[in-house]
Amino acid sequence: MKPIAARIEAMPPSGIREIMTLADATPGVIRLVAGEPNFATPDHILEAAAQAGRDGYTKYTSNRGILELREAIVTKLEDRNGFTVDTEQIVVTLGDINGIISSLLALVDPGEAILIPDPSWPNYVSVADIVGAEVVRFPLLPGSGYLPDIEALDRICASTPNAKAIVINSPSNPTGAVYDVASTEAVLEIAARHDLYLISDECYDEIVFDGEHISPASLDDSGRVVSVYSVSKTYAMTGWRIGYVAANEHLTTMMCKTQEGMVSCPVGVAQKAAQAALEGDQSCVAEMRDAYKARRDRVLPLLEEAGILLSRPHGAFYVMVDTSATGMNGYDIARRLVAEHGVAIAPGETFGPGGEGTIRLSLATGMDDLLEGVGRVTKALEDWSW
Numbered sequence: 001m002k003p004i005a006a007r008i009e010a011m012p013p014s015g016i017r018e019i020m021t022l023a024d025a026t027p028g029v030i031r032l033v034a035g036e037p038n039f040a041t042p043d044h045i046l047e048a049a050a051q052a053g054r055d056g057y058t059k060y061t062s063n064r065g066i067l068e069l070r071e072a073i074v075t076k077l078e079d080r081n082g083f084t085v086d087t088e089q090i091v092v093t094l095g096d097i098n099g100i101i102s103s104l105l106a107l108v109d110p111g112e113a114i115l116i117p118d119p120s121w122p123n124y125v126s127v128a129d130i131v132g133a134e135v136v137r138f139p140l141l142p143g144s145g146y147l148p149d150i151e152a153l154d155r156i157c158a159s160t161p162n163a164k165a166i167v168i169n170s171p172s173n174p175t176g177a178v179y180d181v182a183s184t185e186a187v188l189e190i191a192a193r194h195d196l197y198l199i200s201d202e203c204y205d206e207i208v209f210d211g212e213h214i215s216p217a218s219l220d221d222s223g224r225v226v227s228v229y230s231v232s233k234t235y236a237m238t239g240w241r242i243g244y245v246a247a248n249e250h251l252t253t254m255m256c257k258t259q260e261g262m263v264s265c266p267v268g269v270a271q272k273a274a275q276a277a278l279e280g281d282q283s284c285v286a287e288m289r290d291a292y293k294a295r296r297d298r299v300l301p302l303l304e305e306a307g308i309l310l311s312r313p314h315g316a317f318y319v320m321v322d323t324s325a326t327g328m329n330g331y332d333i334a335r336r337l338v339a340e341h342g343v344a345i346a347p348g349e350t351f352g353p354g355g356e357g358t359i360r361l362s363l364a365t366g367m368d369d370l371l372e373g374v375g376r377v378t379k380a381l382e383d384w385s386w
């Protein structure tokens with residue numbers, strides 16, 4: 001048989017998935033590994049989905065998604081993200097990840113490059129591999145709360161003539177950084193100077209504990225910003241697979257073609273569930289955010305006391321831990337933590353070279369398990385340090 005595609009064969013598997021699989025096979029493991037809310041999807045959303053099934057939302061929808069949902073998205077973007085688009089500038093996608101790949105497919109020709117933060121969500125690399133884009137990383141500054149190193153980004157853009165887009169992610173996975181206005185403006189300015197698109201992954205836009213979320217599109221009128229969102233984390237709806245992209249109309253029209261070729265459209269009942277989420281009572285969002293914040297506020301002093309807190313997360317639900325004193329690779333740490341201490345975390349290396357010497361803990365776990373898990377991690381790291 002002929003070999004399968006070389007670029008897919010060469011793709012590294014997700015380090016997070018590897019540890020999740022290991023945890024699945026090991027009884028009694030506390031999971032601080034996945035970026036998945038431990039809450040159930042709120043009842044009014046479930047009810048809306050059931051009703052949508054009865055109302056016949058069981059067919060293909062437009063590539064852009066159901067109009068009523070896009071109207072709800074337009075209102076949400078205006079009220080909560082501070083920018084105005086019309087319904088033709090929206091594409092409803094199968095989660096944020098589908099929004100990222102679909103926009104990149106529409107923007108990037110094979111051989112062109114995308115610039116991604118280091119460290120960042122590993123799926124940006126797999127998406128680039130699928131699209132055939134080269135990946136160039138730009139550094140985040142751990143000493144400044146993992147905000148982008150603006151001078152380095154500018155230099156890297158200047159020395160990457162095949163670059164097409166910069167990807168940013170605030171609030172950030174894995175660092176919990178929330179970009180301030182100055183950083184957002186600086187990145188926008190660099191994108192404009194080098195004539196690049198700015199893909200802004202905002203899937204944690206409503207999970208901010210300190211300060212406020214800034215949507216780059218609210219500061220831009222050039223049309224180069226591609227804003228990508230999701231209901232996955234905000235409403236505990238990871239399995240419903242609904243996200244959405246707001247961008248200039250030409251790009252969203254091209255994305256109808258990429259969506260048609262990949263998925264045609266998201267599931268109708270899931271779109272109606274997302275509409276109910278966006279239009280319904282928002283107290284569930286505040287309740288979940290408050291729970292993540294309470295967990296963060298309990299965990300940070302423990303990590304600080306152990307001398308292993310790397311930076312204070314201001315949003316999303318992750319915290320980066322310094323493992324450099326162990327001299328061990330993050331994958332070895334992660335595998336040994338599962339096998340010997342019954343706790344699963346994500347190895348820092350999976351987020352890029354900038355993640356070396358770190359591990360990522362997820363706060364999306366109930367308080368008791370979280371505190372027990374953090375206790376096991378700090379004890380093990382202390383034992384392994386020299």
Ligand SMILES: Cc1ncc(COP(=O)(O)O)c(C=O)c1O
Nearest residue numbers: 035095096097121173203230232
């Ligand atoms: C930065 C980032 N973007 C996107 C996603 C995926 O979101 P969705 O479930 O909507 O595809 C995640 C999930 O962990 C993430 O951390």
